[in-house]
Amino acid sequence: MGVTQTFDIASIPADGIGKEVVAAGRRVLDALADNSSGKFAFNWTEFPWGSEYYEQTGQMMAADGLETLKGFDAIYFGAVGWKNVPDHISLWGLRLNITQNFDQWANVRPVRFLPGIQSPLRKADTTELDWVVVRENSEGEYAGLGGRNLSGRGPGNEVALQTALFTEKGCERIMRFAFDLARTRTVKKVSSVTKSNAQQYGMVLWDETFHRVSADYPDVETESVLVDAMSAKFVLRPEDLSVVVASNLNADILSDLGSALAGSLGLAASANLNPERRFPSMFEPVHGTAPDIAGKGISNPIGAIASAALMLDHFGLHEEARLIEAAIEQTTAAGHLTQDVGGNTSTEAVTDAVVEALVRSLATV
Numbered sequence: 001m002g003v004t005q006t007f008d009i010a011s012i013p014a015d016g017i018g019k020e021v022v023a024a025g026r027r028v029l030d031a032l033a034d035n036s037s038g039k040f041a042f043n044w045t046e047f048p049w050g051s052e053y054y055e056q057t058g059q060m061m062a063a064d065g066l067e068t069l070k071g072f073d074a075i076y077f078g079a080v081g082w083k084n085v086p087d088h089i090s091l092w093g094l095r096l097n098i099t100q101n102f103d104q105w106a107n108v109r110p111v112r113f114l115p116g117i118q119s120p121l122r123k124a125d126t127t128e129l130d131w132v133v134v135r136e137n138s139e140g141e142y143a144g145l146g147g148r149n150l151s152g153r154g155p156g157n158e159v160a161l162q163t164a165l166f167t168e169k170g171c172e173r174i175m176r177f178a179f180d181l182a183r184t185r186t187v188k189k190v191s192s193v194t195k196s197n198a199q200q201y202g203m204v205l206w207d208e209t210f211h212r213v214s215a216d217y218p219d220v221e222t223e224s225v226l227v228d229a230m231s232a233k234f235v236l237r238p239e240d241l242s243v244v245v246a247s248n249l250n251a252d253i254l255s256d257l258g259s260a261l262a263g264s265l266g267l268a269a270s271a272n273l274n275p276e277r278r279f280p281s282m283f284e285p286v287h288g289t290a291p292d293i294a295g296k297g298i299s300n301p302i303g304a305i306a307s308a309a310l311m312l313d314h315f316g317l318h319e320e321a322r323l324i325e326a327a328i329e330q331t332t333a334a335g336h337l338t339q340d341v342g343g344n345t346s347t348e349a350v351t352d353a354v355v356e357a358l359v360r361s362l363a364t365v
């Protein structure tokens with residue numbers, strides 16, 4: 001039977017548990033395609049870029065790597081960073097190289113609470129919690145602007161500038177993205193996060209832009225919260241959250257807090273989107289390479305599998321994305337849990353359970 005639609009996907013597992021969880025996500029997507037009655041297929045090309053590649057070549061990715069990636073429908077990424085390469089070199093050489101050059105300016109990071117996984121928040125037992133962090137992904141504190149100087153004056157005398165960049169256009173587009181997303185959710189609310197009392201230029205521009213943009217969305221409730229207060233709110237009043245929009249650094253920190261509250265960093269999914277679709281978008285778990293558990297086959301694959309569901313949403317396969325999410329819920333509810341969420345099931349066995357739940361649900365539709 002002919003396949004109606006084939007998606008070309010570049011997979012970049014990179015380092016540590018990135019390899020384990022990308023393999024798990026690919027298995028789930030392939031099981032979905034195999035059972036789609038020819039509706040779609042995935043054509044995978046795997047790239048060996050990362051810290052081992054650096055060991056051999058002195059580069060994190062091929063010199064023409066970005067040019068190569070441009071031809072793909074999406075990128076499925078693991079995590080990058082290993083002991084042999086300084087973290088700022090591995091991150092800028094591969095992951096940020098891709099997100100920056102492909103203008104993947106919207107980073108969507110849902111915080112999901114799953115059945116069968118105990119949250120450190122007692123409230124989660126009785127309250128329905130579900131929110132999404134929208135991270136400005138192209139500028140802000142990670143613009144890479146600055147420099148180091150005066151090391152020639154000898155030890156103890158060097159200075160460094162790390163400059164945050166806020167453009168009104170950059171603020172506006174991520175805010176409109178957040179408002180549009182809020183309109184698709186049950187609770188139509190956007191919480192904007194800054195530290196504008198202390199950072200009086202960039203973050204005041206952010207606040208003023210938020211105020212201006214919000215006038216175009218009278219149907220969406222808004223609030224502006226300082227980042228320190230928001231971190232407290234994540235813990236104390238998470239039921240008030242729906243869409244949280246924040247700058248690159250603030251949203252990076254808040255999304256780790258969110259996934260920890262849901263039970264583990266290993267659960268958190270993320271999409272780096274170029275909403276105009278001029279470049280491929282990239283889908284990856286939020287977590288890093290976890291050197292402490294890498295190679296043991298015990299990493300939690302759920303963040304990577306849920307990221308694959310976000311990729312399906314990007315392809316317009318919304319029903320299939322929901323099926324993957326439902327299969328994840330059935331898996332955790334049935335107690336197939338890796339050690340980070342209190343179980344002792346292996347990466348592979350959790351992935352088996354997700355695939356089985358998925359195939360079962362496909363057989364009944």
Ligand code: NAI
Nearest residue numbers: 079080081082087265266287288289290292293299300340
């Ligand atoms: P990490 O996320 O790798 O690990 C933090 C803790 O969470 C560790 O105890 C780890 O075992 C646990 N953990 C993370 N993911 C897990 C999973 N799927 N299942 C079970 N447990 C999990 O963060 P860390 O230790 O700060 O960074 C390690 C390396 O990863 C560094 O080189 C860092 O630069 C890199 N990194 C890369 C990222 C990326 O490529 N997107 C993001 C964050 C860190």
Ligand code: MG
Nearest residue numbers: 252253256286
């Ligand atoms: Mg992070």
